Amino acid sequence: MEVVSPIPRTPPQPHAGDSLIDRCRAGDRRALRELFDLHLERVRRILRRLLGNHPDLDDLTQTVFIECFRSLHSYRGEALFGTWLSRICVRTAQRRFGDRVRAPVSLEVCTADEPGEDPRPSLERRDQLRRLGAIVSALPPKLRVAYVLHVIEGHTLNETAAILSRSTALVTLRVRAAQREIERRVQEDPGLRPLLEPEAGR
Amino acid sequence: MRCRRVEGRAVALLREELDAVETLAVNAHLEVCAACRVRLARAGRLQAHLEALPLPALGAARRDRLRERTLAALDDGAAAGPSFPWRRLGAAAGVAALVAGLVLWLWPRPSPPPPGPAAPGPAAVAAPGPVAPSPGLRPAPVHAACAEGVWTTPCRRVTGATGVRADLPAAADLWLEPDSVVAFERAAAATRFHLERGRILARVHPRPAGSSFVVAAGDMVVTVRGTLFAVARREQRVQVDLVEGTVTVTVPTGDRALAAGQRAVFAAGQLEVEPLAAARAAADLARLPAAPASTAAPTPPAGSPERYYRRAEAARRAGRSAEAAQAYRGIRRLFPGTAAAANASLALGDLYLGPLHRPAAALHSYDEALAGRPAGAVHEEALAGRARALRALARPDQTRAAAAAYLRHHPAGIHSQEMRALAR
Structure with a gap:
């Protein structure tokens, strides 16, 4: 039997304190800046994982925060602020799923950072990850959102269901379908197949 | 419990998120189902690899700009400001630029050549606090795309041991040193480069009055009009090497004129000027020698396809799609059977x-x-x-066939990934 070790849960994002939210609601500019800095990386990460290398990522990030700031009055603290913000990210990304995005193109051949170092392993690893990311980006949007939120972003199935306003059963189905599709695509690609094997590509 | 239920809960099980009852049920199933054990292990590995996917870091300066832009937009009541017309045109603009650019590159200047000799004009190097956007330019979106490794027609990211000569329609020759990251954006009469890191060497051709050529590097902005210069950036240290022409360096403590053969270094709020090493200047000059006068772009003759292309491109950049389409149709009608007509058809298709x-x-x-x-x-x-x-047009069968046709002819083409998705 293969040994399967538990994956440490991604630690929850820092909870935006109530006082910070209250100050933001009161229009405190410094608090708005604090909230922005606190969650900027998270917002960009989710958008990027949902949309890939979207050329308007900064615009979309801006849109998310503006919607967030304007809707703060409706945040009642029933969910973690991060979960609430994720929902805004997903809504924003869903409006852009139809956009055509150019895949990243490597312009130059990279070489070793240090003389004498063999660049191939890290190049292969990078290329593997890039292609794996492309497979996730090519998933149908509904599957992609469920998979990204649950598997990559670390939301529980219940949280993902809440973010998507769908049942947990449906989210579970979508995650399963996404997993199958990714695994199938990885299996089809001889260069990626080792990723499914123990200690591959590490 | 059945396999399908276990599969969807694989990651949740690995993260120990399931409640006790579910955990027991899943484990009981795993005891007897080898296939699910394999799937579970694979799901865990994939998850680990995906979490390792590198995400570009956001520099402090860019984060500050984005934050202030967001707060300003909040005050303005706009969710997002307008983008460049060519960005809104999206892929259509990109492809049209790619095709028409081959022809237009010979005639890149939007107005007649400037009077006088080709001697470089004055340039200004300013180092204010935050980067002040040029009129009509919004720095963030293109910058973001490049920083994240997206290569669009006007935007490149360069890494590697060898430099690369960039063929950008900016009325300038550029050389990007290894491991440089630079983004490019353009408005009607303004061209702007964002140097994220590395070194960019530019030979800027004399530009018409009213147009600007800007290289932004960290908190320094270099505005140029016709000269050979290089800007290098390593973190907060920015260095300007002037090989030909003249520039004015503006820093918070005042202005300083630079002559050819000088180097200005701005670091820790201090500007220092020193002689530029002759070898450095010679290397830069060899890299981007002055173009012979005979290669100056002529004005395309009236009635030529190039003249129509100029009109179409100008309209397209300004967001006047219908007018651009009309110009492309004109090329097709007047020059049937030529390469120009085929290019126009392609650009027209993208506009439509x-x-x-x-x-x-x-x-x-x-x-x-x-x-x-x-x-x-x-x-x-x-x-x-x-x-x-x-x-x-919602014709799935024909879409698949068309995508398959693309993959047959261009299996490793730039759109192959997208076409594979469509072919399924």
Whole structure:
């Protein structure tokens, strides 16, 4: 039997304190800046994982925060602020799923950072990850959102269901379908197949 | 419990998120189902690899700009400001620029050549606090795309041990040193480069009055009009090497004129000027020698396809899609059977498919481009455009066939990933 070790849960994002939210609601500019800095990386990460290398990522990030700031009055603290913000990210990304995005193109051949170092392993690893990311980006949007939120972003199935306003059963189905599709695509690609094997590509 | 229920809960189980009852049920199933054990292990590995996917870091300066832009937009009541017309045109603009740019590169200047000799004009190097956007330019979006490794027509990211000569339609020759990251954006009469890191060497051709050429590096902005210079950035240290022409360096403590053969270094709020090493200047000069006068771009003759291209491009950049389409149609009508007509058909197809929202007309245009160019880049773009048009027309079978046709002809083409998705 293969040994399967538990994956440490991604630690929850820092909870935006109530006082910070209250100050933001009161229009405190410094608090708005604090909230922005606190969650900027998270917002960009989710958008990027949902949309890939979207050329308007900064615009979309801006849109998310503006919607967030304007809707703060409706945040009642029933969910973690991060979960609430994720929902805004997903809504924003869903409006852009139809956009055509150019895949990243490597312009130059990279070489070793240090003389004498063999660049191939890290190049292969990078290329593997890039292609794996492309497979996730090519998933149908509904599957992609469920998979990204649950598997990559670390939301529980219940949280993902809440973010998507769908049942947990449906989210579970979508995650399963996404997993199958990714695994199938990885299996089809001889260069990626080792990723499914123990200690591959590490 | 059945396999399908276990599969969807694999990651939740690995993260120990399931409640006790579910955990027991899943474990009981895993005891007897080897296939699920394998799937579970694979799901965990994939998850680990995906979490390792590198995400570009956001520099402090860019984060500050984005934050202030967001707060300003909040005050303005706008969710997002307007983007460049060419960005809104999206892929249509990109492809059209790619195709028409080959022709237009010979005539890149929007107005007649400036009077006087080709001697470089004055330049200003300013180092204010935050980067002040040039009129009509919004720095963030293109910058973001480049920083994240997206290569669009006007935007490149360069890494590696060898430099690369950039062929950008900016009335300038550029050389990017290894491991440089630079983004490019352009408005009507303004050209702007964002140097994220590394070194950019530029020979800027004399530019018409009213136009600007800017290199932004960290908190320094270099505005140029016709000169050979280089800007290098390593973290907060910015260095300007002036090989030809003159520049004025502006820092918070005052202005300083630089002459050819001088180097200005701005670090820790201090500006220092020193002689530029002769070897450095010679190397830069050898890298981007002055172009012979005979290569100066002539004005395209009236009635030529190039003249129509200029008109179409100008209209397209300004967001006047209908006018651009009319100019492209003019090329097709007046120069049937030529390469220019095929290029125009392709650009027209992109306009129809994009901003004009006429997929049927786009399909027709792509077919015409294909008829005119049975191979090559236009052929590849037209095949891809055809598949997209069919998708927009909701014809799934034909979309798959068109995507398969693309993959047959261009299995490793730039759109192959997208076409594979469409072919399924």
